[in-house]
Amino acid sequence: MSAGSPAARTLPGDPPGGRRAVLVWGVGTLVYLVAVVHRTSLGVAGIDAAARFHIGASALSTFSILQVLVYAGMQIPVGLMVDRLGTRRVLMLGAVLFTTGQLAFALSHSYGMALTARAILGCGDAMTFVSVLRLGSRWFPARRGPLVAQGAALFGVAGNLVSTVALSRLLHSAGWTPTFLGTALGGALVLVLVALFLRDHPEGYAPPPAQHAGAAYVRRQIADSWREPGTRLGMWTHFTTQFSGMVFLLLWGLPYLVEDQGLSRGAAGGLLTLVVVANMVFGMLFGQLIARHHGMRMPLTLTVIAATAAAWAVVLSWPGGQDPLWLLVVLCVVLGACGPGSMIGFDFARPANPPERFGTASGIVNIGGFTASMITLLAIGVLLDATGDDYRVAWSSVFVLQAVGTVQILRLRRAAERLERERIAVSRVESVHRTAPAPVAD
Numbered sequence: 001m002s003a004g005s006p007a008a009r010t011l012p013g014d015p016p017g018g019r020r021a022v023l024v025w026g027v028g029t030l031v032y033l034v035a036v037v038h039r040t041s042l043g044v045a046g047i048d049a050a051a052r053f054h055i056g057a058s059a060l061s062t063f064s065i066l067q068v069l070v071y072a073g074m075q076i077p078v079g080l081m082v083d084r085l086g087t088r089r090v091l092m093l094g095a096v097l098f099t100t101g102q103l104a105f106a107l108s109h110s111y112g113m114a115l116t117a118r119a120i121l122g123c124g125d126a127m128t129f130v131s132v133l134r135l136g137s138r139w140f141p142a143r144r145g146p147l148v149a150q151g152a153a154l155f156g157v158a159g160n161l162v163s164t165v166a167l168s169r170l171l172h173s174a175g176w177t178p179t180f181l182g183t184a185l186g187g188a189l190v191l192v193l194v195a196l197f198l199r200d201h202p203e204g205y206a207p208p209p210a211q212h213a214g215a216a217y218v219r220r221q222i223a224d225s226w227r228e229p230g231t232r233l234g235m236w237t238h239f240t241t242q243f244s245g246m247v248f249l250l251l252w253g254l255p256y257l258v259e260d261q262g263l264s265r266g267a268a269g270g271l272l273t274l275v276v277v278a279n280m281v282f283g284m285l286f287g288q289l290i291a292r293h294h295g296m297r298m299p300l301t302l303t304v305i306a307a308t309a310a311a312w313a314v315v316l317s318w319p320g321g322q323d324p325l326w327l328l329v330v331l332c333v334v335l336g337a338c339g340p341g342s343m344i345g346f347d348f349a350r351p352a353n354p355p356e357r358f359g360t361a362s363g364i365v366n367i368g369g370f371t372a373s374m375i376t377l378l379a380i381g382v383l384l385d386a387t388g389d390d391y392r393v394a395w396s397s398v399f400v401l402q403a404v405g406t407v408q409i410l411r412l413r414r415a416a417e418r419l420e421r422e423r424i425a426v427s428r429v430e431s432v433h434r435t436a437p438a439p440v441a442d
Contacts, residue, residue, distance in 0.1 A: 079363025097124025230352025240405025242369030278336020
């Protein structure tokens with residue numbers, strides 16, 4: 001049996017999964033779906049927001065930068081909260097916050113109030129994905145980890161699809177306030193579902209009580225998680241793969257396609273939808289591949305990075321100013337692999353940390369992509385203002401972050417893989433000892 005086979009990753013005390021697990025996990029992922037609708041709603045409303053609040057490119061990018069800054073800054077605190085308080089409580093608090101933020105954004109008429117609303121929304125959004133990952137690890141066997149993680153990401157993609165298809169149409173038919181109020185009602189609905197149906201773990205599979213010794217416990221959880229090369233490899237994988245597609249969908253894709261490439265808003269919305277659909281397809285493909293062949297994690301990671309860099313290089317260097325439609329389609333398909341590629345980061349961190357530390361480790365991993373997204377959002381906005389809206393110069397900033405992240409991935413990969421092989425070998429030996437028949441007395 002290979003070290004990467006599913007059976008080799010089966011752990012003692014694994015939960016059984018089953019229909020009940022799917023139901024509970026489905027409620028959690030529905031919260032994440034609604035959170036992503038709230039998060040990405042600005043992506044289809046960027047031009048409208050600039051007109052509503054009378055702001056330029058740098059000020060417009062501040063909306064998303066602040067939201068992502070809060071999101072990234074909350075990841076380790078959220079991971080600690082999930083490890084200590086459980087998924088249900090954290091998801092309920094998150095739903096309250098992102099619903100409140102979206103409601104305030106719907107009613108905002110000043111730039112300052114709108115910024116505050118996006119910060120509150122980012123805080124609530126930050127509490128969803130790590131919670132859903134923890135929920136999956138408590139309800140499903142470890143060998144299902146890659147599929148469960150990619151499945152959760154698919155719900156986020158579905159939320160993105162709602163934004164790019166439904167919200168964009170609703171925004172131009174119903175207007176700003178009714179559109180954002182409607183999405184806020186979705187947050188209230190999932191809050192009720194969590195309160196009624198979600199449970200932290202199956203009956204009989206409660207985690208052992210942890211000793212929470214205040215600041216010392218917090219420092220130990222963070223330090224122990226960070227000490228693992230697998231956690232750091234996961235963070236840099238998330239950093240390098242996620243941000244390009246995230247920035248495109250979160251804010252700058254629509255203005256780029258409309259203002260620089262001369263597409264209509266309908267055609268640009270169609271390309272954003274293509275990114276989301278490609279994301280769903282790649283998510284299912286990557287989840288299946290990694291679940292069956294764990295050794296595919298690094299080749300897939302490096303392929304996503306290389307393909308993204310190559311696509312942007314061709315698009316930004318195409319002569320004549322405007323790219324042919326087929327090339328923009330290729331770019332959007334490639335960007336669809338960024339989200340699923342970033343999910344591989346969690347699968348590097350998962351086997352490197354015990355279950356009681358997985359929330360903290362996931363928070364560290366999740367910081368990566370959103371930090372890179374925040375830097376890129378800022379860089380594009382500043383470069384657009386500095387160059388008179390030269391999108392080629394602005395989008396070239398993606399290459400810098402990709403280079404930094406790739407160097408870190410290559411530096412950490414061997415240490416992480418060696419430690420993981422050692423843990424799998426120890427687990428196999430312990431499994432043999434547990435299942436060996438007891439000696440019979442003479």
